[in-house]
Amino acid sequence: MSRIGVFVCHCGENISATVDCEKVARISGELKGVEFSADYKYMCSDPGQTMLKDAIREHKLDGVVVAACSPRMHEPTFRNACAEAGLNPYLCEMSNIREHCSWVHPKSDLTTDKAESLVRVMVEKVKKNKALNSIKVPVTRTALVIGGGVAGIQAALDIANCGHKVVMVEKLPSIGGHMSQLSETFPTLDCSQCILTPRMVEVAQHPNITLYTYAEVESVDGFIGNFKVKVRKKSKSLDEHLCTGCGLCTTKCPQKKIPNEFERGLGFRPAIYVPFPQAVPNKPVIDRENCTYYIKGKCKVCEIVCPTKAIRFDQEDEIVEVDCGAIVLATGFDVLKPDFFPEYGYGKYKDVIDGLQFERLASASGPTQGMIRRPSDGEIPKKIVFVACAGSRDPAKGIEYCSKICCMYTAKHAMLYKHKVHDGTPYVFYMDIRAGGKNYEEFVRRAIVEDETHYVRGRVSTIYEKNGKLIVKGVDTLMGAQPVEIEADMVVLATAGVANKGSEELAQTVHVSYDAHKFFAEAHPKLKPVETNTAGIFLAGACQAPKDIPESVAAASGAAVKVAALFSNDLLTREPLIAVVNRQAPPVYSSCVGCFLCQSVCPYQAIEREEIKNRNGEVIRTLAKVNEGLCQGCGTCVALCRTKAIDIYGYSNQQVYSEIMALLND
Amino acid sequence: MKIGFYPGCSMKGGAREYQESVSALARVFDIELVEIPDWNCCGATAAHNLNKELSLSLPARIMALAEREGLTDIVVPCAACYNRLSLVQHELGADATLKSKVCSIIDLKYEGTTQILNIIQFIDKYITDKLEEKVVKPFNYNAACYYGCLLVRPHAILNFDRVEDPQSMDVLVTKAGGNAIDWAFKTECCGAGMSVSRTDTVARLSGEIMKDANDRKADFIIVACPMCHSNLDMRRPEINKYLGENITMPVLYISQVLGLAVGLDAKTLGLNRHMTEVIFPEKPVKAAADIPQKVVTTQKMEA
Numbered sequence: 001m002s003r004i005g006v007f008v009c010h011c012g013e014n015i016s017a018t019v020d021c022e023k024v025a026r027i028s029g030e031l032k033g034v035e036f037s038a039d040y041k042y043m044c045s046d047p048g049q050t051m052l053k054d055a056i057r058e059h060k061l062d063g064v065v066v067a068a069c070s071p072r073m074h075e076p077t078f079r080n081a082c083a084e085a086g087l088n089p090y091l092c093e094m095s096n097i098r099e100h101c102s103w104v105h106p107k108s109d110l111t112t113d114k115a116e117s118l119v120r121v122m123v124e125k126v127k128k129n130k131a132l133n134s135i136k137v138p139v140t141r142t143a144l145v146i147g148g149g150v151a152g153i154q155a156a157l158d159i160a161n162c163g164h165k166v167v168m169v170e171k172l173p174s175i176g177g178h179m180s181q182l183s184e185t186f187p188t189l190d191c192s193q194c195i196l197t198p199r200m201v202e203v204a205q206h207p208n209i210t211l212y213t214y215a216e217v218e219s220v221d222g223f224i225g226n227f228k229v230k231v232r233k234k235s236k237s238l239d240e241h242l243c244t245g246c247g248l249c250t251t252k253c254p255q256k257k258i259p260n261e262f263e264r265g266l267g268f269r270p271a272i273y274v275p276f277p278q279a280v281p282n283k284p285v286i287d288r289e290n291c292t293y294y295i296k297g298k299c300k301v302c303e304i305v306c307p308t309k310a311i312r313f314d315q316e317d318e319i320v321e322v323d324c325g326a327i328v329l330a331t332g333f334d335v336l337k338p339d340f341f342p343e344y345g346y347g348k349y350k351d352v353i354d355g356l357q358f359e360r361l362a363s364a365s366g367p368t369q370g371m372i373r374r375p376s377d378g379e380i381p382k383k384i385v386f387v388a389c390a391g392s393r394d395p396a397k398g399i400e401y402c403s404k405i406c407c408m409y410t411a412k413h414a415m416l417y418k419h420k421v422h423d424g425t426p427y428v429f430y431m432d433i434r435a436g437g438k439n440y441e442e443f444v445r446r447a448i449v450e451d452e453t454h455y456v457r458g459r460v461s462t463i464y465e466k467n468g469k470l471i472v473k474g475v476d477t478l479m480g481a482q483p484v485e486i487e488a489d490m491v492v493l494a495t496a497g498v499a500n501k502g503s504e505e506l507a508q509t510v511h512v513s514y515d516a517h518k519f520f521a522e523a524h525p526k527l528k529p530v531e532t533n534t535a536g537i538f539l540a541g542a543c544q545a546p547k548d549i550p551e552s553v554a555a556a557s558g559a560a561v562k563v564a565a566l567f568s569n570d571l572l573t574r575e576p577l578i579a580v581v582n583r584q585a586p587p588v589y590s591s592c593v594g595c596f597l598c599q600s601v602c603p604y605q606a607i608e609r610e611e612i613k614n615r616n617g618e619v620i621r622t623l624a625k626v627n628e629g630l631c632q633g634c635g636t637c638v639a640l641c642r643t644k645a646i647d648i649y650g651y652s653n654q655q656v657y658s659e660i661m662a663l664l665n666d
Numbered sequence: 667m668k669i670g671f672y673p674g675c676s677m678k679g680g681a682r683e684y685q686e687s688v689s690a691l692a693r694v695f696d697i698e699l700v701e702i703p704d705w706n707c708c709g710a711t712a713a714h715n716l717n718k719e720l721s722l723s724l725p726a727r728i729m730a731l732a733e734r735e736g737l738t739d740i741v742v743p744c745a746a747c748y749n750r751l752s753l754v755q756h757e758l759g760a761d762a763t764l765k766s767k768v769c770s771i772i773d774l775k776y777e778g779t780t781q782i783l784n785i786i787q788f789i790d791k792y793i794t795d796k797l798e799e800k801v802v803k804p805f806n807y808n809a810a811c812y813y814g815c816l817l818v819r820p821h822a823i824l825n826f827d828r829v830e831d832p833q834s835m836d837v838l839v840t841k842a843g844g845n846a847i848d849w850a851f852k853t854e855c856c857g858a859g860m861s862v863s864r865t866d867t868v869a870r871l872s873g874e875i876m877k878d879a880n881d882r883k884a885d886f887i888i889v890a891c892p893m894c895h896s897n898l899d900m901r902r903p904e905i906n907k908y909l910g911e912n913i914t915m916p917v918l919y920i921s922q923v924l925g926l927a928v929g930l931d932a933k934t935l936g937l938n939r940h941m942t943e944v945i946f947p948e949k950p951v952k953a954a955a956d957i958p959q960k961v962v963t964t965q966k967m968e969a
Contacts, residue, residue, distance in 0.1 A: 342831030464849075
């Protein structure tokens, strides 16, 4: 006979507004096997937990049902409370009467009836719960950081400085990310390169960090503490040990007209190239798609001129296997391709550029050595129009969210322009100025007051070229929706920040969830901002949502702390909710017949073969056995097993049948 | 092949040449246009400013009559009529209660199953495939395709072409052998119904459109809306007065352009009915340097 306790939570008014919690507790108390029942305003609070613990001790409860929110929210809370009161935590279950009941139904007797049913079902399940002990698994104290932008760099250095090994994987030939493309940074106008490049060098030289550039993650297996990752190191067509980075090859390469990605198409690069002069590592790669040798089968100029004979045309991609205990995703963001705006003429008019292109124009290492010159004819523009929210906050363009960084960088652009072209006139078309952040609002005011930027509140409807000028037509909503027409020399579009191309595929490879805009999803928007729903995988920077540098760095340090905390354990505790193959006394041994269908469907390679031998050492049976470290408790094997020899702890067939019967017998 | 035809008021009056050219073009491609019997006014701009039910009922009755005739497609050459019919179909499709109410008002069964086609959609669906083989006299001129407002808006409902920089008419003109120029006023307002009450506003708005097309060396402006046509064509004296210029560029309907390309004569296409005389430039092909080139590529951003 069971002695079960039922605790019904009001969740403030979240549940009690539509469910009669008192009645649910009273009716549940009358169920067979229920020894104690109560309701309380906040079960998860300290008094609520104390009530639970006291009841366990006082009434000698051998099972607990907490009827409250989703188990994803507070199951660990209540299981810990049970453990503290001396009850095995796996004898505690949650009945979700919030998400599954009160939130989705109006206040009525039927809603209360449903809550009662949900509790009854769980009571029946708990009667068949078994005391379980958690599983201990070892931790590989190496972190994999995917992405070498400022967030990845910060996370890698923080983890490495805690004394743990880090493997950093960067898709491009150099680390540095978008930040290395920026000219100066808001709100202090310090030079992006000056603050970033030393950090890049630190990564390359850190004894705890292994850097793989021009590499991508191919597959991720395993679980928290024990990931097995395959990394594809794309062929650089170069022996990196021999290459001294002298750069002779890049100057002699006959291909010189390839649009330079780092300069956002505003300059050119050869086929063998270093992305930018401060690149880390500062060694070239051959872009095989544009290399004359790979296209036509002859050239090899780089090989001829290389003083150390480091060029390797026949080099193949290499797959490296990395064992790691945690993964930090820091793959960053991209800016929306402005072909979304045929009305703004991006791509049609050379002098309509995006924000990142303006960064390159303003950068001392950029194609114009920091002079603001327009791309069409190299003239210094006397009037620039900056268009904020080019795509952001615009459901018609499919982007409802605010890209967050554009208000600030647009103010910065206007400032930089004014600092470099004193007689220039910057205009900014904006919807609202969102300058939340330390010294941010002051920075925008400076752009408006000191640098005389004309802020026009309104949208731009169209941009077209006329007599060598760009006619920007818009509206000034603060002047009674007055139409405005500005004859500009150049236009800069603050295009929306979007998820990186390929982020969806990466999310699927790494097994993390992502949102409708393909940004990686955090485990909880407030309390778990750097965790994902997959244990052991963390987020840093703008791969989660558009973020500026300070926020990206903060998130990266946050993720690093999570990794360090994980690595501070010798053994990790895992939930024992895994599959198990039944065992019986000889001569039966098990109802498993050794067909190993389960082995072929297990996504985690967790099914092993176990041989049963007689006294003479002869194998008499071969049975399936579950590797406790690898099993994730998905249950695929249970569904496949034709002799019902496999069950999952905590979700046995018997338990599920009991739940169903409890509902049917109503 | 039988296709429903809703002329609306303008095809019978100010835009007779539009109907004539659409009919003539359809005949070339063996399409029979069946005028919806007993059709009524679509409500135009007046009805939806006065009475919501009236504005729904007028187009609903037209579509109900078409359904009764068993017509599955209706071609509506007037952009304003097309807009009204499409919007009503959308609104009634989303609200069953409203639909039954409107049905009782018009005293006809309305299902909302007919497909409403504007002139470009009609051409795309029934003519484009066979167009190029029928072209005997390529329309070898620089053409500024002018879409106006009602053909492409509201985008969420009509979902026709790119709303800010439409391309469908440019594609048709190119297929007819013409050079569709890149210009800036494709969807700017022509002044629409202000033609009578505020002719000065129409002169200014249409004037800017004419000027840009003229500056960019267009030989013709091509339209798909009788209202746009009347403003750009009939109001030419006022436009020229506003601009202080004498722009003689003719304004053609897209159906007339295609009609010319497939060899129909000027009279059949009603070219004689325009206010601004249709004179074909003597040297149709201009020096390449003078023609603004259409740019379709965007800046290369990535490897």
